[in-house]
Amino acid sequence: MKIAKATIHEISMALKKPFRTSLGTVTERRGLVLELHDENGLTGLGEGVAFSEPWYTEETVDTSLLMLKKYLLPALLQEDLHHPEEAERVYATVRGNPMAKAAVDMALWDLHARQARKPLYEIIGGTRKTALAGVAIGSQSIDDLLDQAQEAVREGYSRVKVKIMPGYDLEPLKALREAFPDLSILADANSAYEGKESDLLALDELGLQMIEQPLSQKDLVRHAELQKKLKTPVCLDESIDSYKAAANAIALNSCRVINIKIGRVGGLTEALKIVRLCQDHHIQVWCGGMLEFGISRAHNVALSTLKEFNIPGDLSSSSRYWEEDIATPDVIVKSGEIERFEGYGIGVSLNHKRLQEVTLHSFDIKKH
Ligand SMILES: [Mg+2]
Incomplete structure (x- = not known):
């Protein structure tokens, strides 16, 4: 090549x-x-x-x-x-x-x-016909959060991820849980709870699917201590910037779930190695998103056709973020799923x- x-x-x-x-x-x-x-x-x-x-x-x-x-x-x-x-x-x-x-x-x-x-999904051994889609909602007023969650549920998404921070956590998540008792709710902290770990213990009764990246990027040890105290699985995002970081996190029991982003871990080669590692250690994986354009989005869809990606990722319709994307065709979510692209390569x-x-x-x- x-x-x-x-x-x-x-x-x-x-x-x-x-x-x-x-x-x-x-x-x-x-x-x-x-x-x-x-x-x-x-x-x-x-x-x-x-x-x-x-x-x-x-x-x-x-x-x-x-x-x-x-x-x-x-x-x-x-x-x-x-x-x-x-x-x-x-x-x-x-x-x-x-x-x-x-x-x-x-x-x-x-x-x-x-x-x-050949399509990329076939080259990497993907067998799922569809990728499971989830939606991420930024921090905002509780009314707006509930409106956006309602819209997502109407569009067929079965998982909603909410960005949380100290002072914006228990109240909005409780409201969301009460409004949608069966929805998979994931809370993403982007490291905001450094020194405020106790705030997270209050979230443990809400039946969250997981709490993503509560503490600082480099702090695998304290993530392990926190995971010991929480029933809710801890998912690492920013901390996992390579295969080695994933191996260290698993060895320390810092998390039960890893969010795999092709960009953050250095590419698809590294992402595939991490998927295999997680499978060996019974760590759940899902595909994260970066508010990306149609090229990276299509790579994510290909990755998410691997059988290990059995919970919804941060994959949503292109039209959720963009008036018009730079790649075609668009990623389209129907009933919470995205059909894999059948064209050669990433198919867009x-x-x-x-x-x-x-x-x-x-x-x-x-x-x-
Ligand atoms: Mg995240």
Whole structure:
């Protein structure tokens, strides 16, 4: 899979509704779309899912852009890989920066599947016909929360994730539980409970599906102590930025669930390794979301066709976030499920007209 040229598009698109978490509000989503062109005119698509500001993890759109431009893509253009898993050689020149690496890794897997004239889900062994969808709702007034949950239930979602923080937890979650006794409710704290672990014990009676990332990203030990005190499963998100981090968390009993995000863990190669590890240790997995565009969304759908992804992920319809996405066809949720894409690779292609409208700048990187 010799790469003849890479094209990066830096884009910015307004969300239909601002999205608030314990650490920041996203109104305008900047991001990176990566095209890897082989010598036979085929193109693999990847997406850089870092946010504009370093509130989620330390990476940003700008740091990803720098890593791709200066290190990862020039190194990739020197290689002649036979399989995406061999890209380790390319990544070895850069420490950390999983989201930048994941953009390359996603595009390599997509290209690999397109070259093999197969859907990506088939290449990775996915057997589910549909991916299970869930919806994430930002922190807001309780009335708005209940309205949005009602809308999600009407649309067929069976799981709702609510962003919580100290002062916005028990009351909204209780109201939600009372209004929807049978709904799977997941509370995502984005590390907001550092030093306020006792607040979380009060949530233990609400029958939550899980509490996601209550404490700081690096603190696996205290997550383990917290999990011991809670009946509710702890799910780790930000803490799991690699296979090694997942192995450490499992060894320490820091969680019972891992949210797998292709971008956060450094790509599909690493994500697949984590899925196998979790299966060996009876740790549940589901696919997380990054308010991403249609490219990463299609990669998530492919990943979620693996049999291990048997609870709903942060996968929702493209139209929930965007007026018009940069990839086509759209991800569409019907009765809480998304049909897998049957086309080659991730099964979606760029909507060039829309891409152009939202592009801040594009440039090529060629082998010299
Ligand atoms: Mg999360």
